[in-house]
Amino acid sequence: MxxxxxxxxxxxxxxxxxxxxxxxxxxxxxxxxxxxxxxxxxxxxxxxxxxxxxxxxxxxxxxxxxxxxxxxxxxxxxxxxxxxxxxxxxxxxxxxxxxxxxxxxxxxxxxxxxxxxxxxxxxxxxxxxxxxxxxxxxxxxxxxxxxxxxxxxxxxxxxxxxxxxxxxxxxxxxxxxxxxxxxxxxxxxxxxxxxxxxxxxxxxxxxxxxxxxxxxxxxxxxxxxxxxxxxxxxxxxxxxxxxxxxxxxxxxxxxxxxxxxxxHFFMVGFAPLTAPASKQFRAVTVAELIQQMFDAKNMMAASDPRNGRYLTVAAMFRGKVSMKEVEEQMNNVQTKNSSYFVEWIPNNVQTSQCDVAPKGLPMAATFIANSTSIQELFKRVNEQFSAMFKRKAFLHWYTQEGMDEMEFTEAESNMQDLVAEYQQYQEATAEDVAEYEEEAPADDDE
Known part of the structure; x- marks a missing residue:
């Protein structure tokens, strides 16, 4: 199934x-x-x-x-x-x-x-x-x-x-x-x-x-x-x-x-990650898991979530975890750091739980975030792309396989649009979003 x-x-x-x-x-x-x-x-x-x-x-x-x-x-x-x-x-x-x-x-x-x-x-x-x-x-x-x-x-x-x-x-x-x-x-x-x-x-x-x-x-x-x-x-x-x-x-x-x-580009993380030597000095608690999984050092993509805002977050807990405690701690994170979550998606953290913990750990959490700061990653690639494409460097390797320069230009502008969209929603307030929706009915037919 x-x-x-x-x-x-x-x-x-x-x-x-x-x-x-x-x-x-x-x-x-x-x-x-x-x-x-x-x-x-x-x-x-x-x-x-x-x-x-x-x-x-x-x-x-x-x-x-x-x-x-x-x-x-x-x-x-x-x-x-x-x-x-x-x-x-x-x-x-x-x-x-x-x-x-x-x-x-x-x-x-x-x-x-x-x-x-x-x-x-x-x-x-x-x-x-x-x-x-x-x-x-x-x-x-x-x-x-x-x-x-x-x-x-x-x-x-x-x-x-x-x-x-x-x-x-x-x-x-x-x-x-x-x-x-x-x-x-x-x-x-x-x-x-x-x-x-x-x-x-x-x-x-x-x-x-x-x-x-x-x-x-x-x-x-x-x-x-x-x-x-x-x-x-x-x-x-x-x-x-x-x-x-x-x-x-x-x-x-x-x-x-x-x-x-x-x-739909997500950043991921996992907790608990500890050095083998310091494992015995650390209790794995729900609070500790949540703290580590929201930590910027824990993200497996080189973008700092503190430079953007979370659109949505999903957290998957494993092991003998009290769901009540998870809900409380998650609400806690959201209220304390409300500026890092967009206000126009009210309950934007989703949690799920599974009884079987990973081998050798009492409990663990997998973290998935849709954060606007992922645009840093696309921006970086885009800058490097533009620098080379401006000079048409290395292009012949692609054109001799039958590609057209037009395809590169399209890809470049699509990437820039993506960055702009993330930026737009990062700065948006609840009132703005309603206006975007009214202005942009044409996006649906892609």
């Missing part, structure tokens, strides 16, 4: 995806060979959200692994979870996208997309009641961004009424992997604004800071960063998979989080 089809594209998407399946398998008591080894009924009760059962106590992830070069999928196959995935669900090309969005979206990716869609269709048809799709990818590379967005729009065509959520790794402010990152990211956001229902923005630099500052890891590896992302990913769907007092699913989340269809 309520199944989710998971798609991972590109190197980044596949590495995050592999870590995610590690975390989820551990939660459901499934060994690296797919055989159930747990001892709790609730682990199997709704295991079908992410797994197909083969009947003989073996469970196979409902995952589609896509890449334009064989490297990453080979390393997943030879890794600890290699025999967990269904071999037919690996779909990979041989040429790679070479960090080029146009290759992923128009040439190399377009050749492979039909065979990917066949696998996706097969997985979707095996579901009782498909809830939606989740995609992990990065926006800076070629495959994850170019082919990832191509897949999103193709899946959207075929399943228009299903939720589409993406976990998108956005380029970091200081650390850049490739020089054409701003191009790839802008072209991708242009697609995500139109075709995704919920996009969780994650940023390597913010993750690195959390590992370094909060978890006190001196040399964080990509594995550590990916683990943080997968904890959040599992936290978002935890109330679908385990029993609880207040459940939430992808659609409920979207209904509560997206006040205007284009503004």
């Amino acid at each position: 309520r199944e989710i089809v998971h798609v991972q594209t590109g190197q980044c998407g596949n590495q995050i995806g592999a870590k995610f399946w590690e975390v989820v398998s551990e939660e459901h008591g499934i060994g690296p060979d797919g055989v159930y080894k747990g001892d709790l009924d609730e682990q199997l009760e709704r295991i079908s959200v992410y797994y197909n059962s083969t009947g003989s106590n073996k469970y196979v992830p409902r995952a589609v692994l896509v890449d334009l070069e064989p490297g990453t999928s080979d390393s997943i196959r030879s890794g600890p979870l290699g025999s967990l995935f269904r071999p037919d669900n690996f779909v990979f090309g041989q040429n790679g996208a070479g960090n080029n969005w146009a290759k992923g979206h128009y040439t190399e990716g377009a050749e492979l997309v039909d065979s990917v869609l066949d696998v996706v269709r097969k997985e979707a048809e095996g579901c009782d009641c498909l809830q939606g799709f989740q995609l992990t990818h990065s926006l800076g590379g070629g495959t994850g961004s170019g082919m990832g967005t191509l897949l999103i729009s193709k899946i959207r065509e075929e399943y228009p009424d299903r939720m589409m959520c993406t976990f998108s790794v956005v380029p970091s402010p200081k650390v850049s992997d490739t020089v054409v990152e701003p191009y790839n990211a802008t072209l991708s956001v242009h697609q995500l604004v139109e075709n995704s229902d919920e996009t969780f923005c994650i940023d390597n630099e913010a993750l690195y800071e959390i590992c370094y500052r909060t978890l006190k890891l001196t040399t964080p590896t990509h594995g550590d960063l990916n683990r943080l992302v997968s904890i959040v990913m599992s936290g978002i769907t935890t109330s679908l998979r385990f029993p609880g007092q207040l459940n939430a699913d992808l659609r409920k989340l979207a209904v509560n989080m997206v006040p205007f269809p284009r503004l």
Whole structure:
């Protein structure tokens, strides 16, 4: 019931995806060979959200692994979870996208997309009641961004009424992997604004800071960063998979989080995050969780929520948590910091609860915020984009794959519009919003 089809594209998407399946398998008591080894009924009760059962106590992830070069999928196959995935669900090309969005979206990716869609269709048809799709990818590379967005729009065509959520790794402010990152990211956001229902923005630099500052890891590896992302990913769907007092699913989340269809880019966080050494000196209480999860240092995207206002917030608590206390503390946060919440959405914090805590923790919380400060992230990418595009630097790599300059101009202005929309609602008061609604009836027909 309520199944989710998971798609991972590109190197980044596949590495995050592999870590995610590690975390989820551990939660459901499934060994690296797919055989159930747990001892709790609730682990199997709704295991079908992410797994197909083969009947003989073996469970196979409902995952589609896509890449334009064989490297990453080979390393997943030879890794600890290699025999967990269904071999037919690996779909990979041989040429790679070479960090080029146009290759992923128009040439190399377009050749492979039909065979990917066949696998996706097969997985979707095996579901009782498909809830939606989740995609992990990065926006800076070629495959994850170019082919990832191509897949999103193709899946959207075929399943228009299903939720589409993406976990998108956005380029970091200081650390850049490739020089054409701003191009790839802008072209991708242009697609995500139109075709995704919920996009969780994650940023390597913010993750690195959390590992370094909060978890006190001196040399964080990509594995550590990916683990943080997968904890959040599992936290978002935890109330679908385990029993609880207040459940939430992808659609409920979207209904509560997206006040205007284009503004669906969320910041995420998780609590409690503590360094192993200081764990025993800290009690995990509801107040402590809430304090940490609203902390700017805890955000997994490099935007400071104090520079904007929260449109909406969702908090998912796990473990033996008193809902009364959660409600009280949440109201407390809202009344004390009312200037950071927009006043024209009165009860803009949604909470849900699930009885099963993550391994090794008495309770935990996943935090999702739709904050106007996410515009910092888009602004930053846009400035870098404009600087290069003004000189038409590196453009020939894209035009020789058949792209037109016009597409770049459109993507740029769409990104600027998005920033302007966030800014407009950040400054809006309750009276203003009523006026916008009267002035702008034309937006509905997009």
